[in-house]
Amino acid sequence: MDKNPKKDSRATEKDSLVADILLLKDRALDVAAEGITIADMRLPDQPLIYINEGFERLTGYSAKSMFGKNCRFLQGADTDQDTVRQISEALANGTECTVEILNQTKDGRPFWNRLSLTPVTDSLGEVTHFIGVQSDITKRKNAETALREANQKLERANRHMKRNLDAAAKIQRSLLPDSAPVSDDVMFSWVFQPCDELAGDTLNVFPLDEKRFAVYMIDVSGHGVSASLLSVTLSHWFSRHFQISGNSGGEPQTDSISFSSPLAVAEELNRQFQMDAENAQYFTMCFGVIDVDAGEFRYVAAGCPPVIVAGKEGNSDIRVVEGFPVGIVDQPEYSENVIKLDSGDRVFLYTDGVTEAEDRNDNPYGTELMAQNILKNGDRELEDCLGAVMESVTAWRGDRSLDDDVSILAFELT
Numbered sequence: 275m276d277k278n279p280k281k282d283s284r285a286t287e288k289d290s291l292v293a294d295i296l297l298l299k300d301r302a303l304d305v306a307a308e309g310i311t312i313a314d315m316r317l318p319d320q321p322l323i324y325i326n327e328g329f330e331r332l333t334g335y336s337a338k339s340m341f342g343k344n345c346r347f348l349q350g351a352d353t354d355q356d357t358v359r360q361i362s363e364a365l366a367n368g369t370e371c372t373v374e375i376l377n378q379t380k381d382g383r384p385f386w387n388r389l390s391l392t393p394v395t396d397s398l399g400e401v402t403h404f405i406g407v408q409s410d411i412t413k414r415k416n417a418e419t420a421l422r423e424a425n426q427k428l429e430r431a432n433r434h435m436k437r438n439l440d441a442a443a444k445i446q447r448s449l450l451p452d453s454a455p456v457s458d459d460v461m462f463s464w465v466f467q468p469c470d471e472l473a474g475d476t477l478n479v480f481p482l483d484e485k486r487f488a489v490y491m492i493d494v495s496g497h498g499v500s501a502s503l504l505s506v507t508l509s510h511w512f513s514r515h516f517q518i519s520g521n522s523g524g525e526p527q528t529d530s531i532s533f534s535s536p537l538a539v540a541e542e543l544n545r546q547f548q549m550d551a552e553n554a555q556y557f558t559m560c561f562g563v564i565d566v567d568a569g570e571f572r573y574v575a576a577g578c579p580p581v582i583v584a585g586k587e588g589n590s591d592i593r594v595v596e597g598f599p600v601g602i603v604d605q606p607e608y609s610e611n612v613i614k615l616d617s618g619d620r621v622f623l624y625t626d627g628v629t630e631a632e633d634r635n636d637n638p639y640g641t642e643l644m645a646q647n648i649l650k651n652g653d654r655e656l657e658d659c660l661g662a663v664m665e666s667v668t669a670w671r672g673d674r675s676l677d678d679d680v681s682i683l684a685f686e687l688t
């Protein structure tokens with residue numbers, strides 16, 4: 275048969291094109307950053323029959339030395355055996371799998387290998403080969419480990435700090451009165467709700483004698499740890515001076531302050547707790563003495579919110595008294611104020627965390643609403659009335675969290 279030279283030359287062109295494409299594929303596989311390997315699954319121990327340059331670069335082994343071997347030689351003593359089992363199962367089932375496995379290079383350097391294995395089937399659907407793609411993910415793994423360790427460190431530090439804060443909060447709570455002084459003439463009730471573990475608010479009641487009681491409500495500027503340190507110091511200051519003066523309102527002794535004189539107390543505190551430039555801390559305070567026989571509450575208001583007086587008859591009075599917080603100026607010129615009280619009258623001292631609690635539209639709860647709620651619950655026991663006021667503050671805030679400490683101290687002449 276005569277040869278067709280045209281047909282022959284077309285066949286040669288096609289062959290050379292195919293050869294070019296195969297060469298190109300080879301080059302492409304070699305320049306790939308990943309390792310690419312092919313194992314023959316029909317031969318014993320599934321040896322490698324193709325290894326690209328990327329794999330050589332990754333492992334340090336030459337393709338020649340690896341040819342015909344099973345790839346498990348990359349594994350070392352620290353390689354996770356569960357991962358190896360996972361690979362075995364996928365190979366046995368002829369399914370795809372991707373694992374992250376610890377391998378080592380020829381010179382023994384460990385590296386993290388993201389290994390993807392994909393089965394290749396023949397025309398009968400039999401798995402004849404597996405293609406493996408290896409990527410070095412050591413940097414990512416190391417970063418993950420470093421992050422995990424840093425997180426664990428942080429968690430440990432956080433737990434440690436939380437334990438300390440809880441212990442400090444316990445100490446702070448122990449400084450609050452655990453029960454009110456028992457008296458036939460005056461009933462006391464209070465709420466104390468720190469916005470953080472530790473509060474800048476503090477309050478207390480001291481019996482000066484059977485018929486007189488000193489009360490204070492303090493709010494240190496700011497809140498949290500630094501505010502709480504000053505508030506604890508102040509609680510101690512009051513307890514210490516109360517003890518020194520022999521639990522009585524008698525004349526001051528050396529190093530003692532007479533709690534009978536609200537003015538003396540406020541002036542002494544202002545002298546001892548002058549704000550310094552470093553911490554810029556000051557505090558608002560209402561300190562007063564309830565005198566049952568005189569039927570009065572004599573007090574000094576040092577920058578505190580107005581005192582609310584709720585009369586038995588359902589009337590209320592909001593006593594606004596201007597005054598510098600303690601520690602701001604040298605000569606604050608405090609003065610004593612007197613509220614005349616009848617049996618059944620109630621007095622409420624509180625911190626601005628109550629009246630400045632905001633609703634979702636940033637409207638403050640306010641003194642007026644507080645006074646209204648006090649009156650609305652005037653028929654209830656003092657403690658229940660206080661509970662109802664707190665409920666109304668909480669309802670006002672809605673889902674907004676507390677951003678200041680909330681404290682109320684109330685008393686009623688019985």
Ligand SMILES: Cc1cc2nc3c(=O)[nH]c(=O)nc-3n(C[C@H](O)[C@H](O)[C@H](O)COP(=O)(O)O)c2cc1C
Nearest residue numbers: 311312313344345346348349361362404405406408
């Ligand atoms: C194509 C292919 C590439 C593989 N590449 C790796 C590899 O880079 N690193 C590795 O630890 N194992 C690799 N393996 C898995 C091991 O060769 C072996 O199959 C695995 O260790 C499970 O078998 P064994 O329990 O008999 O060791 C590869 C497997 C195949 C089929």
